[in-house]
Amino acid sequence: MAAFSNSAWKIIPQFCSISIPQTIKFYTESLHFTLGGTHPDDENSIPIFCSVAIGKKADANIYFFKTKLPSSTNERGSEDTERVFHHSSAMIALGTTELDEYYDILTKEGTVKITRPIEDQPWGYRQFTVEDPDGNKLTFFKFLEGGNPGTE
Template structure:
């Protein structure tokens, strides 16, 4: 059983969205994510999209359109490289259109992190480890 569970290599959070087109636009234009696709492609209003950053889409989020009454915001954390975290923070801060929920700072639990809110109220916390190095440092 140990070998089977060690074969897991990625997790993809699924968030709700009030408008898939608005979500895809926000993540691409404001957060500099890459839109993996909108589905169905020929629909007037798509019901699904995938956005990602990182090598091989390592930080990937799926969005599903939901009725406004069913919408509940979600949260996720995305780990970044040691110097890239501060560079990304500065990039977002310079854009001026991002709502920062928590400013960048070193936390007592050993992370340097900041949290932003997307156009639907979903929160993303970007972080790095303060000790021990971070994958993606190169």
């Protein structure tokens, strides 16, 4: 096997956001993620990009890009595909005990829309799904067998 195929160490999903400030507020305040950065990064500009993360060394990292809602046509009378917003989803693995602890915190605070409550799945995961204000979905999970990395 070629060396490059063993060198991958991270994947970063890219999500659309209608409002980067709203995205930052939701992910940092409601989901307790850490803000990695914004662009532009000066205080006088409205950001068009942000990075949020959770976990050691930002193991679970998501990039958000400001995207406009789709318009019906552009000046040429055709669909403007560069402006089309689409929902995204990702899965984030948590530790053995941390998954249930995180779920309990989110349900107690009541500021997050949980679209699928926590439950064991026949494919061997215990998981729950949340939805952000733009309709993007995150599923947090742990393996039911074989152990999970975490703080234990």
